[in-house]
Amino acid sequence: AVHNGKESGQEIPHVHVHLIPRDSSDGAGPVHGMFSKRPSLDENEFEKIVKIIK
Known part of the structure; x- marks a missing residue:
């Protein structure tokens, strides 16, 4: 994960860069699944x- 800016959680x-060791038995699923407060965006957003x- 790379935090860039206050809105992304960057404190300093x-x-x-955060390197998160992963393996198939950690049960966390996709990296995105590690964040519980994800926005729900439609196709237009x-x-x-x-x-x-771009």
């Missing part, structure tokens, strides 16, 4: 985000 303004990123 510098580049850092995803498209808006894609345009911003």
